[in-house]
Amino acid sequence: MVEKIRKLKNPVVQEARELARSKNRILKNKIQLHGLEQLQWAKDAGLKIRSIFISEDESAEDYKCFSAPIYQSSDGILKKITETNYLISAVGVAEGIANRDLSEEFVLLLDDVKDHGNIGTIIRTGKAYGINDFITTNEDFDPYIPKTIDASRGTSFKVNFRRYNTPKQAVSYLKKKGYQIIATSPYGKSLQSTVALDKKPIALVVGNETSGVSDEVLKEADHIVQIPMYTGVESLNVGVATGISIYELRLKEALTMLAEKIISSLGREVNVTSQLLRSAFDIKLKEISEFSGDQVIFLMVLKRESQMNKEQIEEQFGYSGDRLAEFISPLYEQGLIKKEYEELEITKEGEELLAKLWPIHEKTENLILKDFTEEEKENLKGYLEKIQQNCIQIMKYQV
Structure with missing residues (x-):
């Protein structure tokens, strides 16, 4: 919906007009945007755009991607808003950025x-x-x-x-x-x-x-x-x-x-965390089971995926060659997995073992996340999913 504005004294116009001057932009922490490109930059940066003014020759369709109210005004009003003697066919008003304390090196x-x-x-x-x-x-x-x-x-x-x-x-x-x-x-x-x-x-x-x-x-x-x-x-x-x-x-x-920088890098932090998680699961599982945390997690993944081949196991768990054989052999011997052509599947016995060990896995997970609120747990899960998706995107574009 586009509203037509014919009067310079309209309060929305007056608010926009004040922002043509630096002192008012600084005082009110608001920004006057000139043109569609600046509006798009502001939107991409996450700024809240409060209003958009376009000339009568502009098509409102070009601005439908913005959630702000759109006002159509005469060229004269637009020139008054920007305090220029030439026409800027689209003008926006956006909220400024709240200053924060320094956090960078x-x-x-x-x-x-x-x-x-x-x-x-x-x-x-x-x-x-x-x-x-x-x-x-x-x-x-x-x-x-x-x-x-x-x-x-x-x-x-x-x-x-x-x-x-x-x-x-x-x-x-x-x-x-x-x-x-x-x-x-x-x-x-x-x-x-x-x-x-x-x-x-x-x-x-x-x-x-x-x-x-x-x-x-x-x-x-x-x-x-x-x-x-x-x-x-x-x-x-x-x-x-x-x-x-x-x-x-x-x-x-x-x-x-x-x-x-190495100590605080994301790669190192993730690697250290991964190693500590594996050790924590191993310690708790070995109290009642002969299987490692990786082996139990492998069974969980296999249950969810139905089938996995050797390349997928290598990619997700990092085992290959003799280490891979050592990793899956006990699961074969206990009848927890079986081979269908080139794919591995979990057996009924494997599913039963998972059901028995699940309370221990859940208990260990709760100990790891001790003192986390439910909101923090959900946030952590969301952050990890974002990291995984970004990594997948990078892998998609590899040559």
Whole structure:
């Protein structure tokens, strides 16, 4: 349903019109979106779009994918909403992003960067290298100026911003959070590629286009580095320099903190958890059974799948060759599984054993999930299913 608006004084129009100015966007934490592309970026980023205004020449069908109310207005009203002398045929209003505390190991400090295009490029580059937190040294910093949104290709909707009144306040906050401050300067005493980083989170400072990093920040910096350049080139564009700095410092960060990163990596955590789960099930099952946790889980999978071949067993349980024979031989000997052509099936005796052992399996699972609420158990199951589905998607596209 499309509602036509003819009056500039309409409250919905007035709300949208206020957001043409940065101070109102910051004060109300709302964003004015220009064009279908920006609307789509905001939707993809999960922002709540409150309203959409389209010109009388636009087709409402092009906007049916949005759940927000759609209003059709004259070109004059649209120009008033955006405060431009040219027509933007679609304008949206979206809720801003709630600021959160820093949680990342690498953040960017924008020290009085002014150019809207540069800011968008920096945000997009930072996000491409996994940076989600941006600190600014001026309270009126606005990442939602249309030119900035376009230059960032919508990534400004997917990152976190914290504004401070002065460089001193911003640096003080970062120091308290345990960050080492890395500032770039043509007069830095160390080359960026050779600087010895501490085993601490990194805050890279990006300076003003004309004056560079402020003296307030340089005085507090843990490292002042320079990007080496051939003679004849006075300086790099701040967006280009930021990309080079992030790349080099990300590499050095990984090398410096490699041991810690390995310990906290998803692959290691999953592997350790898997080994501990197997050990826990083995201990409990061996109290009343000669079979291991893996063998009982294999019977459970076989019951559910009806049949499995050797390749499927190898893929799911990691046993092959002699180890696979050692794994399934006791199940054959006890008559718990049988072979039908090249497929294995569970027998009636196997199903009966599962029924007898199921209370032990359930009891062990409850011990493993001790102190988990029912909601946490459901959330854990959902997270694991998401991981499995994402892994399956990756496997589908392997060459």
